[in-house]
Amino acid sequence: MPILLPFSLLLLQAALLFLLPQQRGPVAYIAMVAAPLLAALALYWRSRREKGRRERKLWWVLALGVLIWSLGAMGNLWHEWIQGRVNEMYREAMLAFQLAGVPVVYLLASEPRSGRRHLVRLIDAVLALGLGYLFFQVTWGMLTARGAPDEAGVHALIWLIDAQNLFLSAGALVRCWVAQDRSERDLFAAVAWYEVAYLLIAGINDHYVAGRPEFGPEHSSVVTLAFALLAWRALKVTKPRAEAAQRPIDLPRQRLVRSASPILIACTLVVVSLVLIRIDYAMGAAGVVLGVVGYGLRSVLTQVRQLERGDTLHRQRVELQTLAWTDALTGVANRHYLDHVLSEATAQADAPPRTLAVLMLDIDHFKRLNDTLGHASGDECLRQVASALRLSLARPGDLLARYGGEEFIALLQGSDVEGAMQVAERARQAVEALAIPHPGSQDGHVTISIGCASGLAGSPAGMHALISAADQALYAAKAAGRNRVAA
Template sequence: MRDYLIVFAVLVLHAVSVRVAPEIGMALSYFFFGAFGVAAGVAAVHRGLTSGRRVDARWLAMALTMALWLCGVALSARQSYVLDNANPAPGDSMFFYIIYVVPALVALSSSPVAARKRWALGIDLVLASMLATLFYVRVFTLVTMEGAAGRPEAEAIAAMLDFENIFLAVIAIVRLLASERQREASFYRAASIFFVSYTVVVGYYNHFVALGDYPDFGSSWDILLDIPFAAWLLAARRGEGHGRVRWRPPVFLVRFVQSGSPVFMAMSVLALGLMVMRHHPGLGVAACAAAVLGIGLRSTLTQVSLVEVESRLTARQATLEGLAYRDGLTELANRRALDATLLTEWHRTVERNEPVALLMIDIDFFKQFNDRYGHVEGDECLRRVASALAGRIGRGEDFLARYGGEEFALVAPSTTLAGAHQLAHALREAVQSMGIRNEGSPYGMVTVSIGVAVGVESPEAGPLSLLQAADNALYRAKASGRNAVASAA
């Protein structure tokens, strides 16, 4: 509330002072214009530096907008006091009053998708430079450095100001309506307040005051020009929490506006290029080409960036999926991957008209191994057994996994019971041939017991039935003295 009272008091002071001292009314108005412009710019810089963990360039761009407007004020004062020029539209000040929109347009048309890309900033700066050039040519096509030659030229300048201010007000409102975060809403709310009020106030002032009965500064009407900057100052000084999104915009609207916002800059260049084409056809054609190429290049590079991001996400997802299906100790597939593979191969038995075999493999006397040699050696034993089993598998379609603890499982598609027994004996011999010492075993070395089951899909049986059968077979192999192979009854 205090800020509102201070700003209101300064506005009243401006109005009263020019009434009380009309002989220096122009100087007083220039002073208040400068004070409000500086205060608005400082507030924008402060918000840009303190509104988040990173510097928010949008607020700094608006500070530059305020600075350019202040240049216009300074040049107007120069025309009035140094050159004694009473023309309502001197070319130098009009140029800055018009070009002030360029930094604001860059801020309002920035896309968060490419906001941190150097190429996006480069394209924006090229288009902004082209826009500034077009403004310069357009302004000095209508007026000279001393001012407008007549009322039609002055009205054309006023109409140009109306067009750009309305354009910026509409953009600011659109960006506000599509804001989904507090930080965005705070900036676009302040920008909307400023440009809407500036459009209304400056439009009325230009057409009915400057081009009416009060062509010079120094009347109480000058207070109107303070209002947009006072509104911006109050909006910028409000905390970021006050910029909270009051409604939840549809996701489609948010993405549509964010993706299409760079078009605003290109549209400005294109429109102004068409305006100057009559008197400067070469420049007009170059501006139109720059607008088309700029938006096309930006869209292409944005698409390339999105493809790169998608590729990285796909690779990361593949890595994570690999980790999710991989046993960290043995580097074999884990139980989750085994279940998925067994289910797939079970359903393919009908298609292939061939059975699938499941081998359950258990390291004999592994508890005694751990108790005698420790868990570090136990882990190394698991890794060596896994390596031996994987090295003995001859077919690429056979799937070996760590089932859990000291148990392993092997899914062998298109394998008969005889073939599964042959494979099981080969695996048992491969582990025994490593000769890993185990004094807790009657064999004196690490051995494995293997249970074998074979089955096909049927209404009476499923993959869990095959798993149970292989587990029962493993129990029979262990009951027979271990270091053996057994099949389901």
């Protein structure tokens, strides 16, 4: 069970503190180093279990934060147990404790599905690192230059640390609340468990335990409980549930949180930098510039990414529309696209009617070709005929569409009957020149018959009349012997 390992560590810690009362200090210091190391190992194990490369990296980032915290615990162990310095603030240890929050801040600002946006993630990391370091400068500035206890400075320092822990806990809870899938939810659930436990334990320790002679390091070592909870959440792999698959993948609150997280980090950096200006003007001003420029650059990169994504979606939509309006066999427009064009042509009732020619084209004795040579030969015949007809329409505004079966239709903008018959004759000759064998035809090869009609088309009724007239002309061409044009 996932809880056995962290629970065993806590049990061992409690047993050693009880059985070795004279060595409680060393035991407590060692436990405060061992617990985050155990949690880091659990986080590394969890990263190996994740399938996605991005998810594995996020668990590694969290493990890095815990390892940095262990360095701070090692600093306390060195100064208080080895060197015997007690009731002091140690600059390098405090720096480690502050920088341990940097990976968590990075996780709060990160987008689990940012793809290959390496530069955006780098900016997030720089902003998080800047926030962690400048916050350390503010907290350290509350103390004396030597880091010795100062009542007013320590009091302000404790409340600043409370604010930091509350900020991280609230951010983790919100990100867990809006998580989109199991992996993201497990990650921020682990962060939330750890941060909330650390907020409570560190708050009690800083306000009521630290600096009081009646309490020893064994009381502060209760913080190992937060790392035990983190290790438990890392080792606890939840199975995806059926209802989770039906969960909406992009709710409004999720979009809001993902959009607001980066600007919240940048704004926090600016606020901390403005506070730091009173202590170190140059560093505080640099922090303000970093927050403003960093977020501005991140916004530009995000906007560029959105534009690229919009262009990609538009191109895909056009490609899908083209596929939907193209006849799969012949490659010319299909009946659906023809209906769309006719609908647009007659949509403006106030527009003046314009001249339009319609050609109805039909392959002669096509059923005999299918029955004699098979459907594969029939399909190849349709493809070759469609290609020849398409080449016969010289003007860009003309349209060729498959009307149904072996029948095609062509719309010639602004063409009269004479022009339409010239185009029709050119198309008839082009198909005849293909010399596609046709045992069931009197000519021995594939031919087409064409009916032409021209007139004013400014209404659905007028368009229907033109198509009907072309269809009647086609029947006239067939009745006259086929392989000819009629109008």
